[in-house]
Amino acid sequence: MNPLIQFTLFLADSNLILSQKNAEWCGHGPILEQDIAITNITLDLLGQARYFYQYAAELMNQAGHTHITEDSLAYLRTEREFKNLLLCEQPNGDWAQTVLRQFFYSVYQQSLYQQILQQSNSQLSAIAEKSLKEITYHIKWSSEWVVRLGDGTPLSHHKMLQAIKALWPYTGEFFTPTDFEKEIIPIDYEKLKMQWIDSVQNVLEEAGLPMPQNIFMHTGGKLGSHTEHLGYILAEMQYLQRTYPNAQW
Amino acid sequence: MHNGNNMPQTQEILTILGQVCDPEIPVLSIIDLGIIRQVKISDNQIEIIITPTYSGCPAMDAISIDIKLKLIEHGYSQVKITSILSPAWTTDWITETGKRKLKAYGIAPPQYSGSPAKNVECPQCHSQHTKLLSQFGSTACKALYQCNDCKEPFDYFKCH
Numbered sequence: 086m087n088p089l090i091q092f093t094l095f096l097a098d099s100n101l102i103l104s105q106k107n108a109e110w111c112g113h114g115p116i117l118e119q120d121i122a123i124t125n126i127t128l129d130l131l132g133q134a135r136y137f138y139q140y141a142a143e144l145m146n147q148a149g150h151t152h153i154t155e156d157s158l159a160y161l162r163t164e165r166e167f168k169n170l171l172l173c174e175q176p177n178g179d180w181a182q183t184v185l186r187q188f189f190y191s192v193y194q195q196s197l198y199q200q201i202l203q204q205s206n207s208q209l210s211a212i213a214e215k216s217l218k219e220i221t222y223h224i225k226w227s228s229e230w231v232v233r234l235g236d237g238t239p240l241s242h243h244k245m246l247q248a249i250k251a252l253w254p255y256t257g258e259f260f261t262p263t264d265f266e267k268e269i270i271p272i273d274y275e276k277l278k279m280q281w282i283d284s285v286q287n288v289l290e291e292a293g294l295p296m297p298q299n300i301f302m303h304t305g306g307k308l309g310s311h312t313e314h315l316g317y318i319l320a321e322m323q324y325l326q327r328t329y330p331n332a333q334w
Numbered sequence: 335m336h337n338g339n340n341m342p343q344t345q346e347i348l349t350i351l352g353q354v355c356d357p358e359i360p361v362l363s364i365i366d367l368g369i370i371r372q373v374k375i376s377d378n379q380i381e382i383i384i385t386p387t388y389s390g391c392p393a394m395d396a397i398s399i400d401i402k403l404k405l406i407e408h409g410y411s412q413v414k415i416t417s418i419l420s421p422a423w424t425t426d427w428i429t430e431t432g433k434r435k436l437k438a439y440g441i442a443p444p445q446y447s448g449s450p451a452k453n454v455e456c457p458q459c460h461s462q463h464t465k466l467l468s469q470f471g472s473t474a475c476k477a478l479y480q481c482n483d484c485k486e487p488f489d490y491f492k493c494h
């Protein structure tokens with residue numbers, strides 16, 4: 086498959102899977118305002134995913150596939166075809182783990198999309214431009230939560246430590262480019278990593294949380310090798326279209 | 335906004351589009367919202383170029399359908415809606431009329447993105463003495479505030 090299509094699907098899938106996980110909080114948030122906040126972020130991620138899927142579908146149909154749509158890409162691909170980051174498919178855990186996952190992802194998204202914005206691919210740049218405005222809010226919200234819990238009670242601090250331990254091993258994948266990433270657009274992964282580490286370190290410091298060092302990092306999500314969690318997510322998300330093909334509202 | 339070459343007809347279409355409302359904030363028309371970027375008129379088709387407000391806004395699909403229906407009602411059957419993302423929509427494109435309507439409706443209108451942040455004014459009692467309750471309100475475009483004087487909670491159409 087053409088590297089540009091793979092890259093576009095990688096961006097789409099990461100957003101879709103994280104939005105699907107976040108959506109589980111709908112109606113279960115700790116208080117009403119925060120329930121609304123996480124579901125608003127979820128909608129943004131889903132909307133951005135739709136732009137990427139629409140673009141990927143267009144590219145695939147041009148390349149000779151037939152009848153590819155944003156829906157068929159989301160609902161009819163198998164686990165091995167999904168290219169989302171492993172971080173995005175990790176369990177919600179408690180609130181600490183959910184807000185930390187969002188924070189890690191949003192900071193990464195911001196740096197990556199800023200680089201995409203500089204590229205000559207006009208559709209990807211346009212989606213990046215639109216998304217960056219929304220990501221600014223996501224970072225503000227999630228970083229405030231990381232500080233609030235990290236610098237809160239002994240219990241909330243402990244929960245944040247647990248969240249870092251659970252999620253940190255999935256962040257290395259951000260900066261390990263696959264072949265399709267290397268082939269399509271010149272992204273400076275060193276710069277991406279430095280910016281990410283810098284932003285995360287600032288917030289963790291403010292929160293009184295330690296920055297993990299030299300931890301083993303999992304990779305593979307971008308190439309379709311997922312943790313055991315993705316299968317369950319897809320089973321639930323794709324159930325309707327798999328059971329009743331072409332069902333419509 | 336760029337208009338096509340056919341000015342009187344473009345004006346007529348814009349007037350019709352002025353009757354299409356945002357389904358989530360029904361006092362605002364899509365013209366007030368500033369999402370109509372261009373109207374292209376050719377012999378057999380009218381193309382309306384719109385830009386989405388927020389990526390995840392479910393109102394966008396409804397708005398596209400409403401535009402088509404409203405134009406069909408006025409005898410335009412060949413209507414194409416094209417959505418463009420760049421330049422990205424900003425609340426600065428909400429018209430002054432739109433901002434007045436928002437305020438009358440009880441939603442504090444957005445401040446200009448370039449100007450220094452001021453206190454958000456309470457749409458009920460006009461007090462500047464207000465506080466942010468949540469960055470995220472009932473829809474993607476709003477934040478939740480409360481007035482310290484009259485104590486009313488209210489929505490602020492946040493700067494974007």
Ligand SMILES: [Zn+2]
Pocket residue numbers: 456457458459460461481482483484485486
């Ligand atoms: Zn008041």
